[in-house]
Amino acid sequence: ERSGAKMLEGSVDDQVTELVRILKDDEKVL
Numbered sequence: 001e002r003s004g005a006k007m008l009e010g011s012v013d014d015q016v017t018e019l020v021r022i023l024k025d026d027e028k029v030l
Helices: 002-029
Strands: none
Touching: none
């Protein structure tokens, strides 16, 4: 169960990192 939660957490972290990267790119455009 724990390893599964870790995998889920990792994927969420990846999504957040991706969102932050997109937001920063948007700021550059603005």
